[in-house]
Amino acid sequence: MTQSVQYDNNIVRWYVISAIVYGLAAMTIGVWIAFQMVFPSWNTPFEFLTFGRLRPIHTNGIIFGFTLSIVFATVFYAVPRLLKTPMWSPVLSRVQFWLYQLTLVGAVITLAMGFTQSKEYAELEWPLDLLVVVWWVIFAVNFFVTLAIRKEQHIYVAIWFFIATIITIAILYIVNNLAIPAGFMKSYSVYSGTTDANIQWWYGHNAVAFVLTTPILGMMYYYLPKHTRLPIFSHRISIIHFWSLIFIYIWAGPHHLLYSPIPDWAQTLGMLFSIMLIAPSWGGMINGFLTLTQAKEKLRTDATLKFILVALTFYGMSTFEGPMMSIRSVNTISHNTDWTIGHVHGGALGWVGGMAFAAIYYLVPRLWNTNLYSEKLAEFHFWTATIGILLYVASMWVSGITEGLMWRATDATGALQYPQWVEIVQVLFPYRVVRGIGGSLFLFGFLVMIYNLIKTIGNKGSGFTQVDLREGDKA
């Protein structure tokens, strides 16, 4: 029986464009502030060009602009198709989109003006926080009603990850941002002291978990089998790694506060939950890898598949690196150093970026009903991005461990061997230059993708043909 269902593709197109716009802006700022670390004069002449103002715009732009846009694009594309029913309310989808855009524009302006709650990844002041809650609740209502009226009984694993995201982000965001307003753009957190710090890192760590991990796993579970037309390796792994992942992730936050005034037992538990997290994280990776090996011949020719492979590889690497860094004795060297920056970018550029690019290369030809303008340019994008990530991550490992060891080095008298901060910064100069070059390469690949996509969209409506990636199929 063929049943024709009309899906709302426009909202997906808008979110794809939104992802590209915010991705471009946030990555450009990222490259700029990377070079500010080596050329301090780039901080002038305007105060909104200083590192302190640009850095939160970069992080918020990547997490809440680029990543969330591509997550929303996937939700509005994949969820109706997986449930065989259009989104319940296209009007709510649109209201959500425009309120979301309003928030992002507000975020850029207020952060550039220096308004901040001084909480990492929760910098936005209370009026914008309220706006976020409004469109997140609209999103949740639209999503769950669609789920309730679904035509497909089976709820596929990708959707579990989106459900986990919607519920957990709502809880995290509201609890951490509870504050007493003291004027239009000023507020005081309802928590104080170590409680505030603990709540903040419960939020901060799980922003990484439920914005940068679970929805991206949902994307992986949709695009990988759809693109390769191969079955997901194991439903059993999906179930076990999903539940263990979301149960364990939420407790690991205190590893950001090792050797701080929070209780010792809380620090130890944060560290142990991080170590317990390796296997659940790797569950998603091996389910992806074992699915991918069924199409491994096509890795040579297909850039989208390559991006998924690199994403899974960096996911596996970052989710091993993170628990190692949360071990107390490793953390005494790694904390506050460039190593942390490298770790975050391994996840953000490799895992999130790789999966986002795979999603974009999957969605754009289908949404505009045409074939990708150039597979060769996509291939080129893949290699520039991958080399960029490797340069970035490797230089930050060297830089981070170098500075971590130099900070704590003592001379024969027991005094600090490098009491002059500048002396250490000068040693880090070459690594930070390489980091900037790595970031620039990644940005360059992104620009190539934008050119490729503009050319693709120029051919819109010319008809899309899916390449068959199944093993032995020469089509």
Next chain:
Amino acid sequence: MKFKDYGPNDFDGDEIKEGRGWLPQWWTLMLIAGIVFSVFFVIYYLMILGWNSKEQYAQEIADYQKTHTVVAVKLNDDGSNPLRADAGAIARGQKNFSGLCAACHKADGTGLVGPNLMDDQFLHGNTDAAMYAVIMEGISVEQIKQKPSKGPMPAHKNSFGSQKVLETMAWLADKNSAILPK
């Protein structure tokens, strides 16, 4: 609601199939091992060993003091700096100064938020004994209220100790002849 579209949505025909592959054994073991390890770690480390960060800190301080015994250097009986004109001390003193003092007094000692140390004006005295007292004990906010000066200064007996303070003073005296031995 009707949507403007470029074509049919007919490339969604394929259903996603879910395999029934078993969990790799090494992965299952790793998951269980992580949980078992964590339970035993808590019991052993926190309950049996009774580890806590305060004791670890006290232990590290004790170890440090064992390996680095404090050599107290004092001013001469007449109040002058014993390290004056000692070339090695002057060189080390410059390094100390650029590490800890330069942030306020500028690398060449001509002053930023802290006063200029290279001219002949001294807020708190220009003899070795007076400077030694000021650098070791610092300038408190209370003192500033009684006798206005540029601002407070931390007590460097806590950061440098007498040896390094005297080295730094040796460098200053070498640079500025207005600093008198007594």
